[in-house]
Amino acid sequence: MTEPSRPGEFELIARYFAPIAGPGGLGLLDDAGLLRPGRGYEVVVTADALVAGVHFFPDDSPDAIGWKALAVNLSDLAAKGAKPEGFVLTLALPRGWTEGWLADFAGGLARMAEAAGCPLIGGDTVSTSGPLTLSITAFGTVPAGRMVKRSGAKPGDVVLVSGSIGDGALGLKVHGPDKPDWVATLGAEDRAFLADRYLHPQPRHALADALQRHASAAMDISDGLVGDLAKLLKASSAGAEIDLDAIPLSGPARAALMAAPALAELAWTGGDDYEILCTASEREYPALVAAAEGSMLLLTPIGRITAEAGVVTYRGKGGAHSFAQGSFSHF
Amino acid sequence: MTEPSRPGEFELIARYFAPIAGPGGLGLLDDAGLLRPGRGYEVVVTADALVAGVHFFPDDSPDAIGWKALAVNLSDLAAKGAKPEGFVLTLALPRGWTEGWLADFAGGLARMAEAAGCPLIGGDTVSTSGPLTLSITAFGTVPAGRMVKRSGAKPGDVVLVSGSIGDGALGLKVHGPDKPDWVATLGAEDRAFLADRYLHPQPRHALADALQRHASAAMDISDGLVGDLAKLLKASSAGAEIDLDAIPLSGPARAALMAAPALAELAWTGGDDYEILCTASEREYPALVAAAEGSMLLLTPIGRITAEAGVVTYRGKGGAHSFAQGSFSHF
Numbered sequence: 001m002t003e004p005s006r007p008g009e010f011e012l013i014a015r016y017f018a019p020i021a022g023p024g025g026l027g028l029l030d031d032a033g034l035l036r037p038g039r040g041y042e043v044v045v046t047a048d049a050l051v052a053g054v055h056f057f058p059d060d061s062p063d064a065i066g067w068k069a070l071a072v073n074l075s076d077l078a079a080k081g082a083k084p085e086g087f088v089l090t091l092a093l094p095r096g097w098t099e100g101w102l103a104d105f106a107g108g109l110a111r112m113a114e115a116a117g118c119p120l121i122g123g124d125t126v127s128t129s130g131p132l133t134l135s136i137t138a139f140g141t142v143p144a145g146r147m148v149k150r151s152g153a154k155p156g157d158v159v160l161v162s163g164s165i166g167d168g169a170l171g172l173k174v175h176g177p178d179k180p181d182w183v184a185t186l187g188a189e190d191r192a193f194l195a196d197r198y199l200h201p202q203p204r205h206a207l208a209d210a211l212q213r214h215a216s217a218a219m220d221i222s223d224g225l226v227g228d229l230a231k232l233l234k235a236s237s238a239g240a241e242i243d244l245d246a247i248p249l250s251g252p253a254r255a256a257l258m259a260a261p262a263l264a265e266l267a268w269t270g271g272d273d274y275e276i277l278c279t280a281s282e283r284e285y286p287a288l289v290a291a292a293e294g295s296m297l298l299l300t301p302i303g304r305i306t307a308e309a310g311v312v313t314y315r316g317k318g319g320a321h322s323f324a325q326g327s328f329s330h331f
Numbered sequence: 332m333t334e335p336s337r338p339g340e341f342e343l344i345a346r347y348f349a350p351i352a353g354p355g356g357l358g359l360l361d362d363a364g365l366l367r368p369g370r371g372y373e374v375v376v377t378a379d380a381l382v383a384g385v386h387f388f389p390d391d392s393p394d395a396i397g398w399k400a401l402a403v404n405l406s407d408l409a410a411k412g413a414k415p416e417g418f419v420l421t422l423a424l425p426r427g428w429t430e431g432w433l434a435d436f437a438g439g440l441a442r443m444a445e446a447a448g449c450p451l452i453g454g455d456t457v458s459t460s461g462p463l464t465l466s467i468t469a470f471g472t473v474p475a476g477r478m479v480k481r482s483g484a485k486p487g488d489v490v491l492v493s494g495s496i497g498d499g500a501l502g503l504k505v506h507g508p509d510k511p512d513w514v515a516t517l518g519a520e521d522r523a524f525l526a527d528r529y530l531h532p533q534p535r536h537a538l539a540d541a542l543q544r545h546a547s548a549a550m551d552i553s554d555g556l557v558g559d560l561a562k563l564l565k566a567s568s569a570g571a572e573i574d575l576d577a578i579p580l581s582g583p584a585r586a587a588l589m590a591a592p593a594l595a596e597l598a599w600t601g602g603d604d605y606e607i608l609c610t611a612s613e614r615e616y617p618a619l620v621a622a623a624e625g626s627m628l629l630l631t632p633i634g635r636i637t638a639e640a641g642v643v644t645y646r647g648k649g650g651a652h653s654f655a656q657g658s659f660s661h662f
Contacts, residue, residue, distance in 0.1 A: 029566055030481050031407045031550050035374040043366040043374055045452060047468065049421035051459045076362045090380035090466040121376060128382045130461010135421040137378065137468040150361050219362050235360055 007099065009125055016106035017089075022119025024086055033121030035085060041141040044082035048072050052094075052131035057176070062101045064199040066108030072222065073138035074116050074203035075274040079220040081148040081212030082140025084118035084205055090135045092128035116205055142212055148278070150235035152217040155307040157279040159240055160299045162204050162292070164250040165225050169270020170263065171198030182260040190252035197250075201274035207299075210291030211278060218278035224269040226314075226323050228277055233310065236279075242303035244268070244316030269323060279305055338430065340456055347437035348420075353450025355417055364452030366416060372472040375413035379403050383425075383462035388507070393432045395530040397439030403553065404469035405447050405534035406605040410551040412479040412543030413471025415449035415536055421466045423459035447536055473543055479609070483548040484567035486638040488610040491630045493535050493623070495581040496556050500601020501594065502529030513591040521583035528581075532605035538630075541622030542609060549609035555600040557645075557654050559608055564641060567610075573634035575599070575647030600654060610636055 007015060013028050024034040037043050050069050052058040070087060077084050089109070093102075113119055118138065153159075171194035174183050183191065204220075211218050217236055221228045225247065233240055247268060249257065257263050278299070280288045285301070292299040306313075314321040338346060344359050355365040368374050381400050383389040401418060408415050420440070424433075444450055449469065484490075502525035505514050514522065535551075542549050548567055552559045556578065564571055578599060580588065588594050609630070611619045616632070623630040637644075645652040 030411075032375045032377040032411045032413070032478070034478055035376060036475070037368060037374065039370060043368065043470075044363045045366060045417075045419055045468075045470070046363040047419040047421050047453055047455050049423055049455045049457045049466065051423050051457055051461075051464075053460055054458060080361075080363045082363070086376075088376060088378040088468055090378050090468075092380055092382055092464055094461075122378055124378050124380045124466070126380045126382055127385060128461060128464060129384055130382075130425075130459060130464070133382075133423055133459060133461070133464045135380065135455070135466035137376075137419055137421075139374075139376070144367070147363070147365055 012102065012125065016102055017120060020106065020110045020113050020120040022086060022121060024121040028122065033086065033088065035139055037141045040144050042144050042147065044077060044080045044140045044142055044147055045137060046073055046076040047135065047137040049133065049135040051133045058131065062104035063108035066105040067112045067200050069134055069136050070109055070112040071201045071203045072274060073136045074118060074205055075201065075220040075222065077138055077140035078203050078205040078208045079148065079211070079218045079276050080140065080142065081146060081208050082142045083208055084116045085139045085141050086119050086121040087136050087138040088121060089123040091123065091125045092133040093125065094128055094130065094132050116203065146212050148211050148215050148218040150217055150219050150232045153232060153236035153238050153279040153305045154216055154281065155238060155305050157216050157281055157305040158285045158301050159242065159303040159305060160278050160280065160301050161221065161225065161248065162207060162276040162297055162299055164248045164253060165273055165275060166253045166267025166270060167194055167197035167250050168201065168272025168274065169266050170194045170253055170256050172272060175199065182256055182263065185259040186252065186255055190255050193250070193252045198272055201272065203274060204276050204297060206295035207276055207292055207297055210288055210295065211276065214284040214288035214291065215278040215280050218276055221273040221275045221277050223271045225273065225277065226269045229312065232277060233312065237309045239306040239308040239311035240303050241306055241313045244314050244321060246300065246302045248298070248300040343433065343456065347433055348451060351437065351441045351444050351451040353417060353452060356450060356452040359453065364417065364419065366470055368472045371475050373475050373478065375408060375411045375471045375473055375478055376468060377404055377407035378466065378468040380464065380466040382464050389462065393435035394439035397436040398443045398531050400465055400467050401440055401443040402532045402534045403605060404467045405449060405536055406532065406551040406553065408469055408471035409534050409536040409539045410479065410542070410549045410607050411471065411473065412477060412539050413473045414539055415447045416470045416472050417450050417452040418467050418469040419452060420454040422454065422456045423464040424456065425459055425461065425463050447534065477543050479542050479546050479549040481548055481550050481563045481566035484563060484569050484610040484636045485547060485612065486569060486636050488547050488612055488636040489616045489632045490571055490573065490634040490636060491609050491611065491632050492552070492556065492579065493538060493607040493628055493630050495579045495584060496604055496606060497584045497598025497601060498525055498528035498581050499532065499603025499605065500597050501525045501584055501587050503603060506530065513587055513594065516590040517583065517586055521586050524583040529603055532603065534605060535607050535628060537626035538607055538623055538628055541619055541626065542607070545615040545619035545622065546609040546611050549607055552604040552606050552608050554602045556604065556608065557600045560643065563608060564643065568640045570637040570639040570642035571634050572637055572644045575645050575652060577631065577633045579631040
C-alpha cells in the first residue's frame, strides 16, 4: 500500500490554515503571532485539549471536530466576559491522515472562527503514532480588572443558566454508536436537534459583555451543571438552593424525558452543555437578564446562593434530590 | 494487575502545577488565566507541541522533558525580542502514567519557568490512548511594533548566530539508543556536554532586549541552521553568503568532528540547537554584539545578506558547499 500523496507542512499551512489567520498571525509565516490589546484591557487566556476516542468519536465529521474544538474554548472566554481576539492551534496528526479530512476540519474551524470574529494567530503541526490530538489556546480581552471569576458569588445572589441544559449529554446518546431505546421514540427533527447540540455547541460570546458588566461569578458548563456548580461554589466558598424544575430544557430534551423520565439525571449531570452558569446580585440581576435578551439569549434563574459553603440543596416536584456523582471525571 | 492509586485532576493540579503558577494563573482554579501587558506593550504568542516517540524518547528523564517543553517555546519568544510573561500547558497523559513521572516532569518544568521568570497561567489535562502529548503556548511582551520578525533582513546586513551550533544534533546521537562509532571516541565530559545540550536547551531570553533594539530579523534555530536560514531568507526575500568556517562550534562538537569529519554536515543541518539566528545592519551590528556580551552571550557573525532572493552561497576550507536537504521535515 502506498502512502497517499500529501502536502508538506508549509503547503498545508498555506492551503488550509492561512485563510483562517488574522493580521496578528503574520500569515503564519513567523515563529509567533501578536496580540494587541487596547489600552486599559487585559488578555484572558484559556486552553483545551481534545483527543480522538476520548473527546470525540474518531469517525465524527471533521467539520464538527474543527468547529467544536474552537467552540469549547470560546465558551470559556464568554463565561469570563471576554471578547474573542484570536487563537492558536497545535495539531498532532495520526498516521494515515488525509488531505480531505484536513480540509473539512479546517472548514469547520474556519466557520467557528468567522462566526466569533476570532482568527488563528499561530500554532504547530506534528505527527503522532497515537490518536488525533489537538490543543487550542484562545485569547479574549476584558477591561482591566473586569474578568468574571468563578469565585465572586455572594449569598443572596441569583443563580442563572443560559439557553437549555442537557441537550449535549442527550445528543451524545443520540449521536453515539450504542443508542438507548428512548432514541427511537423521538422524531427525526428532535434527534437531529440534540445530535447537533452535541456536535456544534454554540459558544455564548454574545453574553460576554453583559456578564462583564453585571455578573458576580461565571463559568461555562462543560462537565455537567451539577458538577460545575459545585466548582463555582467551592471557588466562592458558598452554597446554593436550586429549583430542579426551573432548569431550562429544550423541546427535544423534554420529549426525551417524557419517553424516559430517568434521563433528567443525565440532563442535569451530563457534560457538553457549553452554556453559561452565572450569578448576579439582586440589584444587577434584572440588567443582566435584559442585556442577555438584547443579544437574543435567554438567561433563566434556577436558584439562590446561600452562605453555607459547599452545601447545595436541590428541590423539585419530587421533593429534595441528591446527586451521587456530580461531574464527569477526566481520568 | 491493579491500577496504581493516583490523584484526580484537581489534586494533581494543586500538588504539581499550582506551585508553578503566577498571579495571572488565579491558582489554576478558574477557567482562564490573565495576562496584563503594560501600557504600550504587545503580546507575542508562540506554541509548540511535543509527542513521545517523535520529539523525545518515551523513557527520557521526565525532568528533561518538562524542561525542554518550555525551553523550546521560550527560545521562540527570545528570537522575537519578547520578555517571557507566562505559559499554558495542555497535557495528554497515556494509560499507565505514574505520579512519580508527573512529579519529575513538573519539577523540570518548574526549574525552567523559574529560571525564565515565566509562570504557568492555565492549561488542561486529559487522557489519551496514545503516547504522551503535550502542547505549550507561551506569551511574551514587546514594546508595540517592536517584535523582531523573520522578514526584516536587508542586503548588506550581517548574519549572526548565538552560542554554538550542532551540539543538539550531535547530542541526540550521543543520547539516543543507537550510538554511532564516533561516540565512543569522545571523553565522558564531552559526551555529557553534548547530551545535556540536547536534553536541556538554554533558551536565549537574555538576548531578547538586544534583539528587539538592534536586530533586523531573527528566528530561533530548531530545525537546523541551514534549513532555518532558508526560511528566514524566504520571509525576507533575500539571499546570503555564509562562511562555513565561521559557524561557531563548541569544544565537544569540534572533538566529534575531529573523530568523524562528515559530522560537520550534521552540525550545520541537524535540529535542536535552540540558538538564535539573526541579522543586523552594519550600523546596528556592533551595538547588538556588545549588548549580547553584556548578557554574557556570544553572537558570532557568519556571513552577509545578499539581494538575490533564495540564493545562499556556502563557502569554507573546501570551497563552495551545497546542501542536499536543508531542514528537518515534520512529516
